[in-house]
Amino acid sequence: MTDAATTRPGTRRPDAEVVDLCAELIRIDTTNFGPGVDGPGERAGAEYVAAKLDEVGIDCTLYESEPRRTTLVADFAPEGTEPGAEPLLIHGHLDVVPADAADWTVDPFAGELRDGMVWGRGAVDMKDFDAMVLSVVRDRVRTGRAPRRPLRLIFTADEEAGGVLGADWLVRNHPETVEGCTHAIGEVGGFSLTVRDDLRLYLVQTAEKGMAWLKLIADGTAGHGSMRNDDNAVTELAAAVARIGSHRWPHRITDAQRAFLDAIADAWQVELDPDDVETTLARLGSIARMVGATMSNTANPTMLQAGYKVNVIPGRATAGLDGRIVPGGDEEFFATLSELLGDKVRYEIDVHSSGIETEFAGGLADAMQASLAAEDPHARAVPFLMSGGTDAKAWHRMGVRCFGFAPLRLPPELDFVGMFHGVDERVPTDSLEFGARVLDRFLDLA
Structure with a gap:
């Protein structure tokens, strides 16, 4: 692997250090x-990113909502960007969910390279993309290549707990950090779904479900365990x-979901039965779990005390x-929940x-398709x-x-969806390098 620090000026190698950066971030x-x-x-993660950006002359600002809960913001606006162009927000989070080493094949924080993959907690969620951003930006500085428009780089804290101490805190306390940005890219999307050798769908997230983390409370009458009690909490x-656990929520198909289902129907040359979509989704392999969960509201009990x-x-x-x-389902969700609670x-x-949704259209959508197709001629962004x-x-x-x-x-056989928050999380090294080039x-173009 070529050392990016020794790359000759003008030699384009945006993928030169992405694997090493990903492994180091995991550690x-x-x-x-x-x-x-x-x-x-x-x-520590924010300081690592800051050091890597500082090496190429990009200044950063660190914000802390609480001690050690750190978010980094940096601007990359070199000479050569389009005059008057709005900055593009590129965001990634630095935190990861817990990992029990006893369950893993490797140390989840060793950033081990094995079998052509980088292993460890955060490999796909989402230190892989953090590494892509760093690798690409550092290469552009070293080779004197400005992006079409300025970039606002934000690496956040606390995404895995809803962003209360990260992105949410940042926009409430420092809204100027997002000022001027009208478009953003981040997780989760852009990964491939192989239909056949001459067609791969690349799933671009244009919408995401809303979130309601709730505490259910039952109050009753305390008493001796040997007595009858008709008011038992x-x-x-x-x-x-x-x-709640056995309730089957009705299908609610959003615009983004409809566009995806239409793309699936076209790719596999099938007609979707609105009342039996799951049968067709089963052909998608492991990703069917993620897609199936977007067909309706869901509510899963997860803790009891x-x-x-x-x-x-x-x-x-x-x-x-x-x-x-x-998106748009909040009123139905809470009304149904109240009925089920009694x-x-x-x-x-x-x-x-609440859930959010945007249309897959415009300059950014075109840029995604074009950049994917340049690296994979069989790519179709959906x-x-x-x-x-x-x-x-x-x-x-x-x-x-x-x-x-x-x-x-x-790789078609990789259970990518299962990597999110899963055991033995890993990402192929050639996938990382592909992502950096795209x-x-x-x-x-963006």
Whole structure:
């Protein structure tokens, strides 16, 4: 591999150091354990990024919502950008979800290179894209190549816990950091879905579901475990949780989902039955799990807590609920939830953000297709609705149109969706290099 520091001026190698950068970022533990639980924070990761940008003369500003919960902002506006062009926001988060080393084949924070892949927590979510951005920008500085328009680079804290201490905090306390930006790219999108040898769909996120992390609460009458009790908080909560868990939400097809389903129907030359879409989606392989979850609202009970001794009936029982809401579906979600909870269980909102959606059209969409096709002549960019959430919701509140575009050409057999928050998370090295080359081309066109 060519050392980017020794690359001759003018020699274009945007992929030269992306693999090493990704591995080094993984080796920095930025685990986010969630609200109220102390962890290493993102400070070390932000300082690493700042050092890499400083090496090529790009100044950064670090913002901390709390000690070690660090977000980095930098501007890349070299001479040669189009006069008067609005800055393009490119964002990636620095935090990762926890990983239990005992479950992994490798040390999840070793950034190990094995079998043509970089292994470790964050390899696909999302230190791979962080590394692409760094590799491309550093190469452009060294080779004197300006992007078409200025870039606003933001590496955030706390995305894995809803962005309360990261993107959300930044736009509330420092809205000037997003000033002038009307378009953004970040996770999750731009990855390939192989239809056949001469056709790969690259899924660009143009919409994402909203999020409702709720605490369900049942209050009852405390008492001795040997006595009859018709006001048992555990019983009421358990019944409500069972109703929610077994509820089948009706299909709600958004514009982004319809565009994706139409692309799938065209690619596989099938007609979609609106009442049996899942049968066709099954042909997509592992990604069908993600797509299937975007067909409707969802609500999954994830945590239960009650009592402190087996012979004591507690006066309160609580549960955690992860709700995901299609764009425009908030009213239906909360109305249905209230019906399922019944009269004796209530909820408190820990985190709530509505879904967002934008049209897959315009200059950025054209630039995505062109940059993908230049590296993969069998590429076709298609929009999709993502089941999870990203920092895009924070930028959306500032009037920014957001796209998930972290390009990766993937082996057809790789369970890419299973890598997100999964065990043995890994990304192929040639996929990283492909992504850096696509991103580099994109910045000439966007």
